[in-house]
Amino acid sequence: MAVTLNPQATTASIMEMPMVEIERLSLWYGAKQALKDVGMSVAKQRVTAFIGPSGCGKSTLLRCLNRMNDLVDGVRIEGTIRIGGTDIYDRALDVTELRKRVGMVFQKSNPFPKSVFENVAYGPRVLGVRGRGDLDGIVERSLRAAALWDEVADRLHDSALGLSGGQQQRLCIARAIAVEPDVLLMDEPCSALDPIATAKIEELMLELKNSYTIVIVTHNMQQAARVSDYTGFMLLGELVEFGVTRELFTNPRDTRTEDYITGRFG
Amino acid sequence: MRGIWRSGEPFIWLTGGALALALLMVGGLIAIIVVNAIGFFWPADVLRYTLADGAVLTGSVAERERIPGRTDAWRVKIQVANRDLYGADFVWVDEAAVARRERPADAAVIERTEWGLLIGRIAALKEDGAVVASGPDAWPEVERRLPAAAALRAEIRAIEKGDIGAINHEQERIRLRLRGLEAHGVTAGPEVEALRAETARLQAAYAAQESRLAALRGRQTTTMVVVADGGKQKELPLAQVLDVTFPNTMGPAAKVGHYVAGVWRFVSEDPRESNTEGGVFPAIFGTVMMVMIMSIVVTPLGVLAAFYLREYARQGAFVSAVRIAVNNLAGVPSIVFGVFGVGFFIYGVGGMIDRLFYAEALPTPTFGTGGILWASLTLALLTIPVVIVATEEGLAAIPGGTREASLALGATKLETTLKVVLPAVMPSILTGLILAMARAAGEVAPLMITGVVKLAPTLPVDGFWPFVHLERKFMHLGFHIYDVGFQSPNVDAARPMVFTTTLLLLAIVVLLNLFAIATRNRLRRRYATSAV
Numbered sequence: 001m002a003v004t005l006n007p008q009a010t011t012a013s014i015m016e017m018p019m020v021e022i023e024r025l026s027l028w029y030g031a032k033q034a035l036k037d038v039g040m041s042v043a044k045q046r047v048t049a050f051i052g053p054s055g056c057g058k059s060t061l062l063r064c065l066n067r068m069n070d071l072v073d074g075v076r077i078e079g080t081i082r083i084g085g086t087d088i089y090d091r092a093l094d095v096t097e098l099r100k101r102v103g104m105v106f107q108k109s110n111p112f113p114k115s116v117f118e119n120v121a122y123g124p125r126v127l128g129v130r131g132r133g134d135l136d137g138i139v140e141r142s143l144r145a146a147a148l149w150d151e152v153a154d155r156l157h158d159s160a161l162g163l164s165g166g167q168q169q170r171l172c173i174a175r176a177i178a179v180e181p182d183v184l185l186m187d188e189p190c191s192a193l194d195p196i197a198t199a200k201i202e203e204l205m206l207e208l209k210n211s212y213t214i215v216i217v218t219h220n221m222q223q224a225a226r227v228s229d230y231t232g233f234m235l236l237g238e239l240v241e242f243g244v245t246r247e248l249f250t251n252p253r254d255t256r257t258e259d260y261i262t263g264r265f266g
Numbered sequence: 267m268r269g270i271w272r273s274g275e276p277f278i279w280l281t282g283g284a285l286a287l288a289l290l291m292v293g294g295l296i297a298i299i300v301v302n303a304i305g306f307f308w309p310a311d312v313l314r315y316t317l318a319d320g321a322v323l324t325g326s327v328a329e330r331e332r333i334p335g336r337t338d339a340w341r342v343k344i345q346v347a348n349r350d351l352y353g354a355d356f357v358w359v360d361e362a363a364v365a366r367r368e369r370p371a372d373a374a375v376i377e378r379t380e381w382g383l384l385i386g387r388i389a390a391l392k393e394d395g396a397v398v399a400s401g402p403d404a405w406p407e408v409e410r411r412l413p414a415a416a417a418l419r420a421e422i423r424a425i426e427k428g429d430i431g432a433i434n435h436e437q438e439r440i441r442l443r444l445r446g447l448e449a450h451g452v453t454a455g456p457e458v459e460a461l462r463a464e465t466a467r468l469q470a471a472y473a474a475q476e477s478r479l480a481a482l483r484g485r486q487t488t489t490m491v492v493v494a495d496g497g498k499q500k501e502l503p504l505a506q507v508l509d510v511t512f513p514n515t516m517g518p519a520a521k522v523g524h525y526v527a528g529v530w531r532f533v534s535e536d537p538r539e540s541n542t543e544g545g546v547f548p549a550i551f552g553t554v555m556m557v558m559i560m561s562i563v564v565t566p567l568g569v570l571a572a573f574y575l576r577e578y579a580r581q582g583a584f585v586s587a588v589r590i591a592v593n594n595l596a597g598v599p600s601i602v603f604g605v606f607g608v609g610f611f612i613y614g615v616g617g618m619i620d621r622l623f624y625a626e627a628l629p630t631p632t633f634g635t636g637g638i639l640w641a642s643l644t645l646a647l648l649t650i651p652v653v654i655v656a657t658e659e660g661l662a663a664i665p666g667g668t669r670e671a672s673l674a675l676g677a678t679k680l681e682t683t684l685k686v687v688l689p690a691v692m693p694s695i696l697t698g699l700i701l702a703m704a705r706a707a708g709e710v711a712p713l714m715i716t717g718v719v720k721l722a723p724t725l726p727v728d729g730f731w732p733f734v735h736l737e738r739k740f741m742h743l744g745f746h747i748y749d750v751g752f753q754s755p756n757v758d759a760a761r762p763m764v765f766t767t768t769l770l771l772l773a774i775v776v777l778l779n780l781f782a783i784a785t786r787n788r789l790r791r792r793y794a795t796s797a798v
Contacts, residue, residue, distance in 0.1 A: 066674060068670065068673070068674060071670075071673070073580070096676045096677070096678055097676070098676075099673065099674055099675065099676040100675070100676035103674065103675070104674040106667055106670065106671065106674075108665075108667050110665060110667030110668050110670065110671045111671075112668060112671065112672070112686050112690075113668070113689070113690045114689070122672070122675060122677075122685070122686075123675040123676065123677075125685075126675060126676055126677045126681055126685075127676070172671065175671070175675065176674075176675070179675060179676065
């Protein structure tokens, strides 16, 4: 690794309000190191994308942000992550509180085997919202925000598993934003969807960034270029380059980034 | 030739054939049971055979077969009944020896409380030993008096079972309280005096009921005279007559009515004549209650164990070993579970309960002997692998993403397990329960030593506090089949009972299963899970 750029230095000029700050983050699965000394900031109410070949650690990095990696046996983490100024790996921090503030949408849509309504209402219920009227309002608002309301308004109490793949994924987005998180993590949310459904979700992301800070992992470079404000390129656990999306795609500083985005490998 | 093999066509035939063979065996078994059971209550024609040597036999044909060793000759098995007159219910007759065969219109088949069926001609009606009617007039007179006789019988039974039963129950309770006081050194004093006075009062009440019974029994003086083959006569008190039919003159509607009534009596009445006659209601009740108690115990236990194995335990060699052990538990002979039940539940737990709470009744055991609770617990132990395996498979079929989604929403592991995983795995739990119930309902061996008896005097549920008596011995259809089929003094007469009882047991298992399947389908529709 000859030329390791300091990502923070390159992005200093475009730092608006940092929502997520990552410093010297390293992660090991057992003996295998999956993240190497990653440092960066995620700007508030912007879409930040991570691109890179399979196995480069972009999903692992994303799952550090809501501590989903805690569920994996034998994982070891060094460095700090602050979200809204709070160290999320602080021992005193309640991980469920963190996850209420950092929502997540997964690669494979994973609605609960419950009705559409119950899917969206699940998070608020966990938070202790009980009133039927309150829940109705939250469900409608979340489904509208996820651009799904018109399609499911008349089948709120049917099983969510009867929806199409794209609808299921938008339902998962609605479910994630029903608890009004600060940050929304999206782990390749369109990889299992057809182009039309993908376009809908991309449109939705642009809409959602007015209210939420979005971090998306994608292996689709065009998608990153279309939806993100900032892009980070990862390779073998390293954050090779991080910067404003347009700059990274038109004028990459690192040859490895250039090789990747021009399709020479990956 | 190779092309045919490569096409896979023969394999399809092989698999289809295997399925067809399996269905054939199951279907054949059920067909044998149904064919043998279904005709039991149908009033068969009564034939009068006059043999070449002049002997006369009246009865219904039970069976017809080729005489062993001869190809052209047949013999029939005739149910001549009248065990008290002839000594045997069945007679084999060589068809070649039959000179004449008739269907006498006046042949009556009488079902009675003792000695099995009586077949013959009603010749006279007597009251207090004097003939009231005879010849063709006898039957109408008998018919007129039968309802009153039945009512009287019911009244006597109600007194015996109800009033005297209550007195006995109360007396036993007082006896135990007196013994309890004695054990604490109290042999005199107001408490003891009160109990003694109560005993005296109960004894007086008992004497009163006894005299009522004697008076009622004194009214049972009507008898009818039935003439059977060979000039034999039977004077039968109407008190013993349950039902009189003339099968040869019955129309189809009357036969159907008789059939339905017979089926109803079978499922609603107590057994008679060492279980070879009468109904099987106590056995139905015992079977269903035992399966229910077992379900209540086995479901939470099995589900919790499966949840620990799949959701909480760190997957590794130890958990795999536990899993294999659980699966192999299903291969342990059921009688071994029975022996364990006797040793652990009855002598261990039951003995301890007796010493702690029922010391005044000792040495007579209360819980320290076989009972419906111990039998149910033994069966719960026997069926727990089924529930664990089914639940575990259901849990494995729930995508990991579903749990992650819940956790990512800030739910705790417990909330995820209870609100997402448990509802999703419910259909699998019910599948396991269905299998467990079917297994438990048909099991006999472990029950024989943990609480099932040939004849239980009382049901495990009755009107005396605390109403549910889990320590009581009970009757069970599976054991009933074994008992009637192989332990009865009159196997030939009891054989149809075996098939009928088997059919009933099958019907109950199917009913219990349908109930569980309906519940599962309702849950499935609600959650519409495709995976489980």
